[in-house]
Amino acid sequence: MGRTQGFIAWWSKLNRxxxxxxxxxxxxxxxxxxxxxxxxxxxxxxxxKATDWLQQNVRYVLYGVGGLAAALLIxxxxxxxxxVAEARAAVExxxxxxxxxxxxxxxxxxxxxxxxxxxxGTAAARMALLDLADMHYRLGxxxxxxxxxxxxxxxxxxxxxxxxxxxxAGKAACLQGKGDYRGAAEFFVKAYEKDPKGFNAPxxxxxxxxxxxxxxxxxxxxxxxxxxxxxFPKSNARRDAEMVLARVSxxxxxxxx
Numbered sequence: 001m002g003r004t005q006g007f008i009a010w011w012s013k014l015n016r017x018x019x020x021x022x023x024x025x026x027x028x029x030x031x032x033x034x035x036x037x038x039x040x041x042x043x044x045x046x047x048x049k050a051t052d053w054l055q056q057n058v059r060y061v062l063y064g065v066g067g068l069a070a071a072l073l074i075x076x077x078x079x080x081x082x083x084v085a086e087a088r089a090a091v092e093x094x095x096x097x098x099x100x101x102x103x104x105x106x107x108x109x110x111x112x113x114x115x116x117x118x119x120x121g122t123a124a125a126r127m128a129l130l131d132l133a134d135m136h137y138r139l140g141x142x143x144x145x146x147x148x149x150x151x152x153x154x155x156x157x158x159x160x161x162x163x164x165x166x167x168x169a170g171k172a173a174c175l176q177g178k179g180d181y182r183g184a185a186e187f188f189v190k191a192y193e194k195d196p197k198g199f200n201a202p203x204x205x206x207x208x209x210x211x212x213x214x215x216x217x218x219x220x221x222x223x224x225x226x227x228x229x230x231x232f233p234k235s236n237a238r239r240d241a242e243m244v245l246a247r248v249s250x251x252x253x254x255x256x257x
Contacts (some may be wrong), residue, residue: 089115089124096131109135126156130163133170142174149174165195169204185211185220202228202237209244212238218255222248 092115099108112135115128133148149171157164172187190207192201209224225248228241 007065024225045091085098086119086122086124089122089128092119093124093128093131096128100131105135105138126152126159126163129156130167130170137170137174137177140177142177146171146174147230155192161195162198165191165198165200165204168194171198172211181211181215182217185209185215185217189224202235202241203234205232207238209241209248213244213248217247218252222252227228 064233092111096108096111096115099105099111109132112128112132116125116132119125129148131150133152136142136145137168138146150165152167153164153171157167168187168191168212172179172184172191175181175187176184185208188204188211192204192208204223209221209228212218212221214222222245225241225245228237229245232238
């Protein structure tokens with residue numbers, strides 16, 4: 001597995017990193033309920049039945065309440081609807097995760113597309129969009145992967161620098177898969193610039209250097225390798241950067257000699 005493919009594999013296993021306080025909900029193993037929990041469960045069920053009825057009959061209820069009460073009621077329904085959507089989307093995302101873990105990518109794609117379509121605006125839908133891009137990348141469908149990576153950056157680029165950088169690097173990997181090494185290098189650099197202090201920052205620079213090398217832009221490759229060595233001396237990428245730098249330096253000497 002190449003370095004870029006290794007990065008994409010790492011990226012798809014972010015363990016559902018918390019994104020600005022957002023956390024993907026995961027189902028927990030069932031346990032035997034206590035009498036108190038059973039009682040609480042009945043109360044919760046009654047609550048949801050009541051609010052479901054309220055949503056279905058909201059027009060009639062609004063006719064019988066005042067302006068302030070109506071505004072509060074609408075606000076309550078909006079908040080509840082969003083929370084229900086978040087929970088349902090998270091459950092579907094967990095289902096897709098299980099399929100991915102078993103290598104059933106095409107089945108996972110169907111669920112992920114459904115999450116994006118039905119639950120747009122939820123944290124799970126944002127993660128599903130990234131997962132969709134990764135699934136298409138794994139399947140070698142680079143154009144579709146590019147589409148989803150670009151959609152993520154356009155729609156959700158302001159949420160989390162780490163995830164946005166990952167999306168930019170994913171786009172770079174797709175371009176590299178299509179043979180556009182210069183374009184790939186440019187987007188690896190953009191990924192670094194989006195999250196320059198992040199864990200993957202030296203990897204982004206190293207990937208950019210290697211892509212520039214393959215594109216024949218040796219001076220840029222050399223400069224980026226030196227940047228990795230100077231700015232990230234303790235990173236795992238430093239050793240590879242030194243190897244690439246030595247190789248590029250030899251090629252430059254031959255070209256000028």
